[in-house]
Amino acid sequence: xxxxxxxxxxxxxxxxxxxxxxxxxxxxxxxxxxxxxxxxxxxxxxxxxxxxxxxxxxxxxxxxxxxxxxxxxxxxxxxxxxxxxxxxxxxxxxxxxxxxxxxxxxxxxxxxxxxxxxxxxxxxxxxxxxxxxxxxxxxxxxxxxxxxxxxxxxxxxxxxxxxxxxxxxxxxxxxxxxxxxxxxxxxxxxxxxxxxxxxxxxxxxxxxxxxxxxxxxxxxxxxxxxxxxxxxxxxxxxxxxxxxxxxxxxxxxxxxxxxxxxxxxxxxxxxxxxxxxxxxxxxxxxxxxxxxxxxxxxxxxxxxxxxxxxxxxxxxxxxxxxxxxxxxxxxxxxxxxxxxxxxxxxxxxxxxxxxxxxxxxxxxxxxxxxxxxxxxxxxxxxxxxxxxxxxxxxxxxxxxxxxxxxxxxxxxxxxxxxxxxxxxxxxxxxxxxxxxxxxxx
Ligand code: HEM
Numbered sequence: 001x002x003x004x005x006x007x008x009x010x011x012x013x014x015x016x017x018x019x020x021x022x023x024x025x026x027x028x029x030x031x032x033x034x035x036x037x038x039x040x041x042x043x044x045x046x047x048x049x050x051x052x053x054x055x056x057x058x059x060x061x062x063x064x065x066x067x068x069x070x071x072x073x074x075x076x077x078x079x080x081x082x083x084x085x086x087x088x089x090x091x092x093x094x095x096x097x098x099x100x101x102x103x104x105x106x107x108x109x110x111x112x113x114x115x116x117x118x119x120x121x122x123x124x125x126x127x128x129x130x131x132x133x134x135x136x137x138x139x140x141x142x143x144x145x146x147x148x149x150x151x152x153x154x155x156x157x158x159x160x161x162x163x164x165x166x167x168x169x170x171x172x173x174x175x176x177x178x179x180x181x182x183x184x185x186x187x188x189x190x191x192x193x194x195x196x197x198x199x200x201x202x203x204x205x206x207x208x209x210x211x212x213x214x215x216x217x218x219x220x221x222x223x224x225x226x227x228x229x230x231x232x233x234x235x236x237x238x239x240x241x242x243x244x245x246x247x248x249x250x251x252x253x254x255x256x257x258x259x260x261x262x263x264x265x266x267x268x269x270x271x272x273x274x275x276x277x278x279x280x281x282x283x284x285x286x287x288x289x290x291x292x293x294x295x296x297x298x299x300x301x302x303x304x305x306x307x308x309x310x311x312x313x314x315x316x317x318x319x320x321x322x323x324x325x326x327x328x329x330x331x332x333x334x335x336x337x338x339x340x341x342x343x344x345x346x347x348x349x350x351x352x353x354x355x356x357x358x359x360x361x362x363x364x365x366x367x368x369x370x371x372x373x374x375x376x377x378x379x380x381x382x383x384x385x386x387x388x389x390x391x392x393x394x395x396x397x398x399x400x401x402x403x404x405x406x407x408x409x410x411x412x413x414x415x416x417x418x419x420x421x422x423x424x425x426x427x428x429x430x431x432x433x434x435x436x437x438x439x440x441x
Contacts, residue, residue, distance in 0.1 A: 005108075006108050009104065009105040009106075009107060009108045009109075010105075010108070010220075010221065010224065011217075012101055012102070012104070012105035013105045013106065013109055013220075013224075014215075014217055014220045014221075016098075016101070016102050016105065017213065018213055018214055018215045018216075018217075018220055019217075021213050021214065022213070022214040024036075024067060025039045025040060025067070025214075026040065028065070028066060028067050031066070033065045033066060033067060034052055034055055034056050034059075034063050034065060034070065035056075035063070035065055035067055035068055035070040035351055036065075036067060037049070037052055038052050038053075038056075038070075038327075038328075038353065039427055042327055042427060042430070043214070043425065043426075043427045045423070046423035046424065046430055048323075048355055048356075048359075050359065050368065053072045053353065053355070053356035053359060054072075056070055056071070056072040056353065056356065057072040057073055057356065057360070060342075061073060061076045061339070061340035061341065061342050062076070062339075062340070062342055062344075062350075064342075067349065067351075068330070068348070068349035068350060068351045069342070069344060069348060069349070069350045069351070070350075070351040070353065071340075071350070071351070071352055071353065071357075072353045072356035072357060072359075072360070073340075073357060073360055073362070074357040074358075074360040074362070074363045074379075074381060075340070075360075075362070075363075076339070076340045076352075076357075077352040077353070077354065077357040077381055077385065078381070078385050078386070079339055079340050080331060080339055080350050080352050081329075081331070081352060081384060081385040081386035081387075081388070082385065082386040082387075083331075083337065083339055083386075085333055085334060085335050085337035085339075086331035086332065086333050086334065086337075086339075086350060087123045087331060087332055087334045088120060088121055088122070088123060088331060088332075088388065089116075089121055089332065109224070110224050110227035110228045110231055111227065111231050111267060111270050111271045111274060112207075112210050112224075112227050112271075112274065113207075113210055113211055113271075113274050113275040113277075113278040113279070114210065114211060116271075117130070117265075117267060117268050117271050118271045118272070118274070118275050119131060119134070119271075119272065119275060119388070119391070120275060120388065123387075124387070127387060127388075128387075129258060129262075130264060130268055130272070131387070131391070132258060133253070133256050133257075133258055133263075133264055134253060134264075134272060134391060135391065136256055137249050137252045137253045137256055138249060138391055138392075138395075140394045142249060143394045143395045143398055144394075144398070146185060146188070146189070146395070146398070147398055147402065149185070149188065150181070150185055150398065150399055150402045150403075151402050151406065153180075153181055153184050153185065154177075154181055154402055154403055154406040154407075155406065157176065157177050157180055157181060158177070158406060158407065158410045160176065161176050161177065161439065162410075162439075164176070165439045170436060171436070171437055171439060172434050172435060172436050172437075173288075173289065173292055173416075173435040173436075173437045174285065174289050174431075174432055174433065174434055174435050175434070177288070177403070177407065178285045178286075178288035178289045178292070178403070178432075178435070179281075179285045181284075181288065181399065181403055182280045182281070182284035182285055182288075182396075182399055183201060183204065183280055183281060183285075184197075185280065185395070185399060186276060186277055186280030186281075187200055187201075188248060189248060189249045189250060189276065189280075190237075190248065190249075190250045190273055190276065190277065191237075191241060191246045191248030191249075191250045191251050192237070196233070196237075199233065200230075200233070200277070202226075203226050203227075203229055203230035203233065203277075204230075204277050204278070204280075204281045205226075205281070206222055206223060206225070206226030207223055207226040207227045207230060207274070207277075207278060208278050208281040208282045209223055209426070210223045210227065210278065211278050211279075211282050211428070211429060212426045212427055212428050212429050213427060213428065214427055227274070230274060230277070231270055231274070234269075234270045234273055234274070235266070235270065237273075238254055238266060238269055238270070241254045242254060242255075250273060253269065253272065254269060276392070279390075279392050280392070282325075282429050283325045283326065283392075283396065283429070284325075284392075284395075284396045284399050284400065285431060286325035286424075286429065286430060286431025286432070287316070287319065287320060287325050287396060287399075287400045287431075288399075288400060288403045288404065289431050289432040289435050290319055290323040290325065290430070290431055290432070291315065291316065291319030291323075291400060291404055292404065292407065292414075292416065292435065292437075293323075293416055293418070293421065293432065293435060294319050294322060294323060294370050295315065295319075295404070295408070296414070296415060296416040296418075297370075298370055298372075301315070301370070301371070301372045301373075302408065304372065304373070305372060305405075305408065306408060306409070306412055310372045310373055311372075312401050312404055312405045313397065313401050314372055314373070314374065314377050314378075315372040315404060316397055316400035316401050316404065317377040317378040317380060317397070318370060318371060318372050318374055318377040319370075319400070320380055320382040320383075320400075321358045321364070321374075321377055321379075321380035321382065322358070322370045323430065324354055324355050324358060324380070324382035324430065325382065325429060325430055325431055326354055326382065326384075326428060326429060326430070327353070327354065327355050327427070327428050327429075327430055328351055328352060328353045328354055328355065328428060329351075329352055329354060329384055329388075330349055330350060330351045330352065331349075331350050331352070332347060332348065332349050332350070333345065333346050333347060333348045333350065334346065334347075354381050354382055354384065355430070357381050358380045358381060358382065363376070363379060364376065364379075383396075410441070411439050411440060411441055412440075412441075413440030413441065414437055414438070414439055414440060415437065415438045415440065416435060416436070416437055417436040417437065417438060420434070420436045421434060421435050421436065422434040
């Protein structure tokens with residue numbers, strides 16, 4: 001039962017975390033801030049605002065505006081993300097009333113994918129310790145071992161799609177393939193027993209929007225409710241895995257010890273599982289959908305892939321570069337510093353536009369062209385960079401490779417119904433809500 005204090009704290013969290021940023025961006029966009037306009041434009045249509053990216057890049061290493069320093073240059077984005085002088089989240093060392101209210105409200109917050117102690121919300125030394133342990137389990141070899149199982153899952157989903165095709169039923173690629181594939185793989189990584197998979201899918205679906213911002217209050221409350229339910233389920237799940245470890249990666253993480261013999265705490269384990277689940281729900285699905293739509297628009301490139309004249313792994317990277325699942329990330333300076341030769345004061349937000357850096361003409365020739373033959377496609381920054389570089393990058397690449405290849409091998413003539421395709425209305429996450437396809441063997 002939610003007490004009046006819990007409710008007040010939840011409303012404060014929503015105000016500071018969702019409503020306020022939305023208001024700030026809207027008002028700054030109205031005042032001509034480029035960064036505010038980027039967020040507004042991408043929310044409305046999800047078409048990348050390439051003209052704004054060019055304007056920001058033309059302003060120098062950073063476009064310096066009221067809200068933030070914003071960068072669209074790949075070298076500068078890398079420098080920001082590697083800097084020891086920046087941190088994830090907001091850094092406000094003084095005890096202003098704002099900070100005091102925010103920490104009061106955080107007391108009753110559920111563990112979420114972007115709140116501490118999530119890897120995405122902590123910095124060294126905690127981040128280093130946690131990340132080292134998670135990396136020990138999440139190795140490239142461990143991911144490669146999942147390839148066979150991923151192929152099997154893709155095959156089963158395609159069989160089901162074929163059944164629908166034969167029955168004359170419409171097929172939405174997101175619902176039938178792009179979403180269930182990564183989610184099933186994540187459930188296996190987390191060692192979710194078959195009988196609990198439907199529950200976990202429900203938590204994931206409800207909680208996943210927590211990776212974005214600007215949620216309406218009702219949705220925010222739903223998200224927090226699902227996070228709480230998931231946390232409760234995880235508490236029991238971790239107990240179960242301690243008693244009877246499986247051969248899944250999460251069982252290994254539960255048992256892992258650092259050099260001092262210390263395991264991850266229960267809340268760190270729950271938070272890591274939550275982040276992995278949310279990432280599985282919200283990002284790889286977009287990669288598969290965005291790449292399918294792009295390949296649909298480029299017949300010769302599709303044919304080159306099917307004929308073996310181009311590599312699927314390059315196509316995956318090129319899709320990640322051209323239409324990235326994550327628009328941007330942000331940091332705050334924790335001391336006065338200088339980045340890319342620009343002095344920046346302490347406590348200043350820096351927005352790194354990943355999607356814009358991927359179109360940096362200094363790095364990518366003819367950057368707006370989608371080209372599966374591009375020899376430096378993998379130089380994109382869609383998985384971020386520096387100490388928060390995506391831990392799931394190898395997994396996402398493997399899943400993208402398997403999913404795209406299996407789909408096109410089964411249906412070389414597949415066509416996307418672009419008229420009826422619908423982009424999502426999220427701000428930072430970019431992908432399709434629906435991608436109706438016509439299946440032709
Ligand atoms: C195409 C798919 C994916 C994309 C585009 C993507 C993108 C990203 C980005 C941009 C970040 C860093 C954000 C920042 O620097 O602020 C990140 C971090 C992370 N991602 Fe992914 N991700 C994907 C798939 C996955 C998957 C499948 C997993 C699950 C294993 C995953 C797990 C993580 C984790 C745990 C972090 C936090 C790392 C840290 O802070 O140290 N990601 N991802």
